[in-house]
Amino acid sequence: MNAFLYFRPQSLDEVITLLVRYGREARLLAGGTDLLVQMRHDLIAPQVVIDLKRVAELRADVQLLDGALRIGALTVLSDLIEDARVQQYFPALVEAASVVGSVQIRNRATLSGNICNASPAADTAPALLIYDAQVNLIGPDGRRTVALRRFFLGPRKTVLQQGELVEAIDLPLPREASGAAFTRLTRRRGVDLATVNAACLARRSDGVLFAFGAVAPTPILVPVSDNRLLVTSLDAAIRRAILDEVAAHTSPISDVRASREYRLAMVKVMAKRALEVALQRLTAAEAQLSPVA
Amino acid sequence: MSASAENQGMAQWVGMSPERVGGRERVTGAQRYTGDIRLPGALHVKLAHLNCGHARILNVDASQALRLKGVVAVLTADDLPKPMPRFGPVYNDRPVIADDEVKYFGEPVAAVAAEDEDTALEAVKLLRIEYEELPGVYTIDEALRPGAPLVQHPSIRAADDPFRQSNILNEWCFGWGDVDQAQADMVIENVYRFPLVTHFPIENLAYQAAPEKDGVSVWSSIQHPYVLQRAIVTALNLPASKVRIIAPDPGGGFGGKGYPKYEPLLAFLALKTGRPVRLALTLEETFQAIRRAASQIRLRSGFTADGRLVFQDIEANYQLGAYADIGSRVVSKGSYVAAGPYHAPNVRIVGRAVLTHTTPSTAFRGFGIPQLSWALESQMDAAARQLGLDRLEIRLRNIPAKGETVIPGDKPVDGDWRMLLQRAANAIGWGQPLGKNHGRGLAIGMKNSASASASFAIARLLQDGSLLILSSTSDMGQGARTVFSQLAADELGIPLDRISIVMGDTALAPFDASTSASRSSVFMGNAIISACRQIKTQLRQMAAEAYDMAEDCIRLQEGKVICGERAVAYDRLIRDYYGAVRGEVIAVGTARGKYLPNHPLGGQAAFWEVAAVGCEVEVDEETGEITIHKLVTVTDIGKALNPRQAEAQDEGAAIMGLGHTLMEHLILDEAGRIQNLGALDYRIPTIKDIPLEMETILQENGDGPGPYGSKGAGESGILAVSPAVGSAIREAIGVTIHDLPLTPEKVWLALQEKRAGENSFARPLTDPKSYVE
Amino acid sequence: MEKNLIPISITVNGRRVELEVQPQHTLLKVLQNQLDLIGSKECCGEGECGACTILANGRAINSCLVLAVEADGWEIVTIEGLAEDERLDPLQEAFLKAGAVQCGYCIPGMVMSAKYLLMKNPHPSEDEVRQGLAGNLCRCAGYNRIIAAVQLAASEKEAA
Structure with a gap:
């Protein structure tokens, strides 16, 4: 590592x-689990490293605001996973954050860092996308909020302007019964980077949202307006046809982890599996809300 | 050479599993491995390499690097004697540092020695290396293509070497019977491939060297200190008596730390700078320094209609790297047993060691056999399918009984191999109903153990009656110190905690050929027992003289010398014999596998290392992912001297086998660069990847040549894992895959091809890279 | 090279130490090179192998992925800090008893991860042990015995 x-x-x-x-020349340091690896491999050689962990205004917790949970820029994944409110409202995010690296990594890695690193394969990104996460930025010109779906521009590229940083990530609380799930495919069962990852959110009012990682230059959100997907007993061929359309939004490449063809096929499998769990959870959520007969 | 008879029935420690000697240091972090040793005033060394697999070095300009404060020396080929000193365990072909050409991705072009690591690293970046990238050969097929660039210049090869104008380092032909005349009812032919894989010990390679007044000391995390000593002697032209090798316990070896790599370079740097020097490789550099030979094996097998082998026609091409290292021995020793643990009346084997512009392949647990087992055992399954036979049955029909010949002119079958298979089959419920997408697989692997080789051990019964054993075995995880202590404790009746085993210093411990080939418990074990018995003989003689008794009235029992009515402690006898100034009792034990100059391998196998593997897997039809529900290994160990350690070795070997079976492969690009260099994209099994259930069975029939009838183990578990898993996948989902590893993607692809109307897809002999990564 | 030294103060294994460190040095390097605490090991250097695992303010982390300067003010426990005098930690005893130690290079990190796991979950199931130790590679692959060791330590704690 350079000095x-x-x-x-x-x-x-x-x-x-x-x-x-x-x-x-400057890089921001939060958990460091991505930054230090890149520096060790000389992929980047910043002349200045700015450690954010003593910045008084930046928080390392989860706050309940009016209508949203706010995840501070310094909140590490382990704390996020263990937060009861996150577990209650955003189970797919908990599932996604739980497979980022090892325990040791999750004890250091922040949610904001995972997003700012802008890896196309970031596991938390699809989950945050289906939940319509809002990224709060602050910079020399003040504060602004960007929806996560507009945050990524390409591999390792975001909308962050010079001088800007993430202050917190807001997750709007669900306003109706919903079911969500995260799933992914890896080369082995232990700690691994995703070959394909997917999140799915099912709601009666506006159908099904899918989000995928590792299959496009950025994590992508694919809304499905066709409400038939919400029908658990939907004919398999119809479901397959809809999921084929969903998969057509992805543009995977071949790399050391997988070929393009395999990724394309797995997008559909992951979408189907995430959908199945999301629908089960939707049904369960609705049962909880319905009045006792 | 069995040392068992005298001991049967009196073992207190043998067969037990006492706490690992050195375990305490390891759980407290006190154990010092090679890189942890601090030599005062040591310089830190970093290597410079090029970003390609093959290049001509035009110029190395070190002037800027040398101006950096703290840089003490930059060493390149120009600083070394002419012609370039070369070394290697079989051929002296490896240069101390890249000489004129870089022949593999990662070969050092220059070495920087500086006061600290950061400076050395920065100086490497300041080197201006001009080079011309050259076309290279990175696969077996590329290397064998007519007109392919030559990896080794003919000038460094023997004048009468028929292959000197090719990339074939050597070709080994073995066989018996007559394959061409053999009449078979059914013939099958397939090509099986085994990928490039690397050892990935958790301790990376590390070296240190220090100048001595008329020689050099070298520290290395090496399994065979005396092989390293020979390399330093060769490269530096020093007498062995001036070359001291210190070999701290390796943090995992698996064969990868067997043979010298950059130690001669460090030794030259130490002499050049006059200071100690230290080089700790990164994991990435370790990947670039050691790997297993990949292979491409064409197998044509003939069977009778009732499933008996008629012939095996085997062409085994192994992908070596840029230098021979021990690779040619891997090929000769491996292909010698290519027909496996079966009766095959007609056999023709051609084994080729093929040089390529890649990391020199070296020894790796199993030494050429996992590659062959993958082919052979997959082929047995293919034959069973063709003939409509049960996969266990076809094996039982062909496996020789104890005492029968397996390879003409070599050691007869020394174990009950049939029993191994049956026990493995029983343990996985062979023949029981299976769940959807579940399948079972079974395979057996056979390895020829060490042949001609020697081990020496010195036993010193010290003045207070405690015992020191000097042995050059490396305790690299298998627990050699513990087993040796157990053997000595039982032999001399000395408590375990009064025994020390000194290893890893050629100035102290005598010659040992190697810690490899699962040979240490047998060879060094026998040498230690022999030394202890000589101590006993001397004690009887000493007692006879000291107490004026006939020698045959004196016995040794429970750590005492029994002289008639009197029981004398060892220290008392030493005092009574030598007087108040005291002395000690020393003996040298040896064990040797006889050298037979006319034997193709220089000697017969001391024992056959054989294990059966059984498994049950489940395949996810949508993703191709495999779950191993159960994995069983049954090893023919003869006698488990320390059952817990033996089980741990077999279990670890099996899991390592799952690595190359399911996930491990180094991926090269068109310039010979490793694309998955490092832990992020080279996957090895984690604790979540192990089988849901494992069973490790040790078959103890007391029929080995080692202490108490033991045979070596430790490699056995890895030999036949791949074909067992491949077999189970075939049963689960009906696809056959001929190329390892069986990644989810490859299994998925095979399923797609099957659905597209093919039953199996034996691919033509093409570039393995044609499989898109 | 001009050395840019930054003073830090950390508590390591109960002992407070004042150090001057270079910003580009990881905590692992500083533990090894400036404090001669060689128990924490480097293998992959990128958070995949876990051989460098330590406890920092009560949490298991990879010390190869932390700059030493970041650790200013931290309480650190390394493998050297588990045993009290000559008495091993029950986990260390359990690793020995279960035969979980082979070459030993991964063991310090493995023990530290297991220590953290038991702090958070005194009676982990086998699956929970696998989950908790998924960031620690053992190439001797003594995984089954390591699981047994952690469960042995947990059960002995219960008995005590």
């Missing part, structure tokens, strides 16, 4: 000033 200047600012103002001053 660099290390800053440990105490306030967001200081962070932004440093980011503006050093521009592309």
Whole structure:
């Protein structure tokens, strides 16, 4: 690892000033589980590393706001997974965050970092996408909020402007019964990067949302307007045809993890499996809400 | 050479599983491995390599690097004697550092020695290396193509070597009977491939070296210190007496730490700088330094209608790397037993060691056999299917009984191999109903153990009656210290905690050929027992003289010398014999596999290492993922000297076998670069990838040549895992795959092809890279 | 190379130490090179193998993926800090009793991960042990015995 200047600012103002001053030479350090690996392999060699963990305004917890859960920029995945409210409202996110790296990694890696790293295969991204996560940014020009579905621009590329950073991620609370699930395919059962990952959210009002990772330059969201998918007893051939259309939105490549053909086929399998679980959960959620006869 | 008879019935420790010697240091983090040793004033070394597999080095400009504060030396080929010193366990073909050409991705072009690691790393980046990338051969097919670039210049090969103008390092032909005249009812032919895989010990390769007043000391995480000593002697032209090898216990070896790699380079650097030097490779560099030979095996087998083997016609091409290392021995020793543990009346074997511009392949647990077992045992299944026979039955029909010949002119069958198969079959419920997409598989693997080789052990009964054993075996995880302590404790009646085993220093412990081929418990075990028995003989003689008694009135029992009515402790006898200034009792034990110059391998196998594997798997038809519900190994161990350690070795070997069966393969690009270099994309089994249930059965028939009738084990578990799993997959979903590893994608692809109307897809002999990664 | 040294203060195995570290040095390197705590091991250097696992403020982390400067103010426990005087931690005893130690190189990290697992979940099921140790590679593949060791330690704790 190359030598660099290390800053440990105490306030967001200081962070932004440093980011503006050093521009592309600076990298933000939260959990470090992606940053340090890239630096070790000389994929990046920043001259300045700005450690965010002592910034007073940045939080490392989950807050319940009016109509949303707010995940602080420094909240690590282990804490996210264990939060009862996240478990209650966003089970697919818990499932996704639980397979990011090992226990040791999840004890360091932050949700925000997982998103800012902008890996097309990031496991939390599909789950956040189906839940319509909103990313709160702060920069030299103040604050703005960007829907996660508009946040990714390409592999390792985001809408973050020079001087900007993520302050928190908001998850709007569900307003109706819903069922969601996360699923993925890996080369082995232990810790692994996803060959394909998928999340699915099923709601009566606006149908089914799918999101996928590792099958396009960015994690992608694919809404399905065809409400027939919500029918558990739907004819398999019809479901397959709809899922084929869903898969057509992906554009996987061949790499060391899998071929394009395999990924294309697995998108459909993962979508189907996530849908099955999401529908089961939807039914269960509706049963809980319906009045006792 | 069995040392069992005298001991039967008096073993207190043998057959038990006492706490591992060295275990405490390992659970507390106190164990110092090679890289953990701090030599005062040591310089840190980093290697420079090129980003391609084959290139001509035009110029190395180190001027900028040398100007960096803290850089002490940069060593390139220009700093070494001319011609370039070369070394290797079989051929002296490996240069100390890349000489004119880089022949594999990762071959060091220059070495920087600096005051600290950061500086060395920065200096490597400041080297200006001009080079011209050359076309290379990265697969067996590319290497064998007419007109292919030559990996080794003919000038470094023997003048009478018929293959010197090709990439064939050597070709081994074995056989008996007459394959061409043999009449078979059914003939099947297939090509089976085994991928490039790497050892991935958790301890990366690490080396240190220090100048001594008229020689050099070298520290290495090496399994065979005396093989390393020979390499340093060769490369530096020093007498062995001036070359001290210190070999701390390796943090896992698996064959990958058997043979010298960059130690001569470190030794030259130490002499050049006059200071100790330290080089700890990264995992990525370790991948670039060691791997197993890949293989492509064409197998044509003839059977009678009732499933008896008529002939085996075997062409086994092994992919070696840029230098021979021990690769040619892997090919000769492996292909020698290519017909496997079966009666095959007519056999023709051609084994080729093919050089390529890749990391030199080296020894790896199983030493050429897992590759062959994959082919042979998959072929037995194919034959069973063709003939409508049960897969267990076809094996039982062909397996020789104890005492029968398996390879003409070699050691007869020394175990009950039929029983191994039957026990494995029983343990997985062979023939019982199966769930959907479930299948069972069964396979057997046979390896020829060490042949001509020698082990020496020194036993010193010290003045207080405690015992020191000096042995050059490496305790790399198998627990050699523990087993040796058990053997010595029982032999001399000395408590375990009063015995120390000193290893890993050629200035202290005598010669041992190697810690390989599952030979240590047999060879070194016998040597230690022999040394202990000589101590006993000396003790009787000493007692006879000291107490003026006839020698035949003196016995040894429970750590005492029994002289008539008197029981004398060892320390008392030493005092009574030598007087108040005292002395000690020393003996040298040896064990040797006889060298037979006319035997194709230089000697007969000391024993056959054989294990059967059974498994039940489930295949996810949609994704191709495989779940191993149960895996059983049954090893013909003769006698388990330490059952828990033996089981752990077999279990570990089986899981390692699951690695190359299911997930491990190094992927090269068109320039010979490893695409999955490192732990992120080279997958090995984790704790979540092991079978849901495992059973490790040790077959103890007391029929081995080692102490108490033991045979070596530790490799047995890896030999036949792949074909057993492949067989189970076939039963589960009806597809046959001929190329390892059986990744979810490959299984899925096979299912697609089956659905498209094919039953199996034996591919033509083409570039393995044609499979799109 | 100009050395940019940053003072940090950490508590390692109950002992407070003041150090000057370079920003690019990982905590693992500093433990090994500046404190001679060689029990935490480096293999992959990228958080895949777990050989460098330590407890930092009560949580298991990969010390190869943390800069030493980040650790300023932390409480750290390494493998060297588990045994008290000569008395091994029950987990260490259990690893020995269960025969879970082979070459030993992964063991410090494995024990530290297991320690964290038992802190969070004193009686893990076999599946939970697999989950908790999924970030620690053992190439000797003593996994079954390692699972047995963790469960043995858990059961002995119950008995005590």
